[in-house]
Amino acid sequence: MNMQYALSLWNYWHYVYVAPQHEAAREIARFGFGVEAWYDPNMAPELADALRDAPAVSVHATGSWVKDWMAETGRSRFDAYRMQLDDCAAFNCRTLVLHASHIIVK
Numbered sequence: 001m002n003m004q005y006a007l008s009l010w011n012y013w014h015y016v017y018v019a020p021q022h023e024a025a026r027e028i029a030r031f032g033f034g035v036e037a038w039y040d041p042n043m044a045p046e047l048a049d050a051l052r053d054a055p056a057v058s059v060h061a062t063g064s065w066v067k068d069w070m071a072e073t074g075r076s077r078f079d080a081y082r083m084q085l086d087d088c089a090a091f092n093c094r095t096l097v098l099h100a101s102h103i104i105v106k
Contacts (some may be wrong), residue, residue: 004034004055004056005033005034006033006034006035006036006056006057006058007028007031007033007034007035007036008036009021009024009025009028009035009036009037009038010037010038012024012027012028020044020046021044021047021050022044022046022047022049022050023050025037025047025050025051025054026050026053028054029050029053029054029055032055033055034054034055034056034057034058035050035051035054035056035057035058036057036058036059036060037051037057037058037059037060038059038060038062039059039060039061039062039084039087039088039096040062040065041065041069041080041083043087048087048090048091051091051093052090052091052092054091056092056094057088057091057092057093057094058093058094058095058096058097059084059087059088059091059093059095059096059097060096060097060099061081061084061096061097061098061099063099066080081098084096
Protein backbone atom coordinates (compact mmCIF):
# COMPACT_ATOMS: atom_id res chain seq x y z
CA MET A 1 0.00 0.00 0.00
CA ASN A 2 1.28 3.44 -0.92
CA MET A 3 0.34 6.04 1.68
CA GLN A 4 1.00 9.78 1.63
CA TYR A 5 0.82 11.75 4.86
CA ALA A 6 -0.56 15.26 4.67
CA LEU A 7 -0.69 18.15 7.09
CA SER A 8 -3.65 20.49 7.38
CA LEU A 9 -2.54 23.80 5.93
CA TRP A 10 -5.07 25.73 8.00
CA ASN A 11 -4.05 24.15 11.31
CA TYR A 12 -0.33 24.43 10.57
CA TRP A 13 -0.66 28.02 9.41
CA HIS A 14 -2.98 29.03 12.25
CA TYR A 15 -1.27 27.34 15.19
CA VAL A 16 2.38 26.83 14.20
CA TYR A 17 3.60 28.93 11.28
CA VAL A 18 2.31 32.48 11.49
CA ALA A 19 3.17 33.69 8.01
CA PRO A 20 1.42 33.80 4.63
CA GLN A 21 -0.37 30.55 3.80
CA HIS A 22 1.70 29.97 0.68
CA GLU A 23 4.90 30.01 2.77
CA ALA A 24 3.36 27.54 5.23
CA ALA A 25 2.34 25.27 2.33
CA ARG A 26 5.89 25.34 0.95
CA GLU A 27 7.33 24.49 4.36
CA ILE A 28 4.92 21.55 4.74
CA ALA A 29 6.04 20.29 1.34
CA ARG A 30 9.72 20.72 2.30
CA PHE A 31 9.04 18.40 5.26
CA GLY A 32 7.87 15.82 2.68
CA PHE A 33 4.21 15.95 3.62
CA GLY A 34 1.27 16.50 1.36
CA VAL A 35 -0.88 19.57 1.95
CA GLU A 36 -4.53 19.47 2.97
CA ALA A 37 -6.12 22.77 1.99
CA TRP A 38 -9.56 24.39 2.13
CA TYR A 39 -10.95 25.54 -1.21
CA ASP A 40 -11.23 29.26 -1.81
CA PRO A 41 -12.44 30.54 -5.20
CA ASN A 42 -10.28 33.64 -4.66
CA MET A 43 -7.15 31.70 -3.74
CA ALA A 44 -3.99 33.76 -3.98
CA PRO A 45 -1.84 32.81 -6.98
CA GLU A 46 1.12 32.23 -4.61
CA LEU A 47 -0.87 29.62 -2.69
CA ALA A 48 -2.04 27.95 -5.90
CA ASP A 49 1.61 27.74 -7.04
CA ALA A 50 2.67 26.30 -3.67
CA LEU A 51 -0.03 23.62 -3.91
CA ARG A 52 1.09 22.71 -7.43
CA ASP A 53 4.60 22.10 -6.05
CA ALA A 54 3.49 19.95 -3.08
CA PRO A 55 4.10 16.18 -3.26
CA ALA A 56 0.37 15.55 -2.69
CA VAL A 57 -2.69 17.73 -2.24
CA SER A 58 -6.15 17.12 -0.84
CA VAL A 59 -8.74 19.85 -0.80
CA HIS A 60 -11.82 20.28 1.34
CA ALA A 61 -14.67 21.68 -0.69
CA THR A 62 -16.22 24.57 1.16
CA GLY A 63 -19.75 25.76 1.07
CA SER A 64 -19.68 29.08 2.92
CA TRP A 65 -19.03 31.11 -0.24
CA VAL A 66 -21.27 29.13 -2.61
CA LYS A 67 -24.61 30.89 -2.00
CA ASP A 68 -23.12 34.36 -2.50
CA TRP A 69 -21.15 33.15 -5.54
CA MET A 70 -24.31 31.67 -7.10
CA ALA A 71 -26.25 34.93 -6.49
CA GLU A 72 -23.43 37.07 -7.94
CA THR A 73 -22.73 34.92 -11.00
CA GLY A 74 -26.14 33.38 -11.70
CA ARG A 75 -24.46 29.98 -11.82
CA SER A 76 -25.53 26.75 -10.13
CA ARG A 77 -24.22 24.70 -7.21
CA PHE A 78 -23.12 22.13 -9.80
CA ASP A 79 -21.06 24.87 -11.51
CA ALA A 80 -19.40 25.66 -8.17
CA TYR A 81 -18.36 22.04 -7.66
CA ARG A 82 -17.21 21.73 -11.26
CA MET A 83 -15.02 24.83 -10.72
CA GLN A 84 -13.55 23.24 -7.58
CA LEU A 85 -12.84 19.99 -9.45
CA ASP A 86 -11.16 21.88 -12.30
CA ASP A 87 -9.00 23.81 -9.85
CA CYS A 88 -8.12 20.62 -7.99
CA ALA A 89 -6.97 19.06 -11.25
CA ALA A 90 -4.70 22.09 -11.75
CA PHE A 91 -3.14 21.41 -8.30
CA ASN A 92 -2.65 17.68 -9.03
CA CYS A 93 -5.10 17.11 -6.20
CA ARG A 94 -6.02 13.45 -5.77
CA THR A 95 -8.84 14.02 -3.26
CA LEU A 96 -11.68 16.53 -3.00
CA VAL A 97 -13.44 16.11 0.33
CA LEU A 98 -17.15 16.93 0.37
CA HIS A 99 -18.96 17.49 3.66
CA ALA A 100 -22.66 16.70 3.88
CA SER A 101 -23.42 20.24 5.01
CA HIS A 102 -21.98 21.52 1.72
CA ILE A 103 -24.13 19.40 -0.55
CA ILE A 104 -27.41 19.11 1.36
CA VAL A 105 -29.53 22.17 0.73
CA LYS A 106 -32.60 22.81 2.89
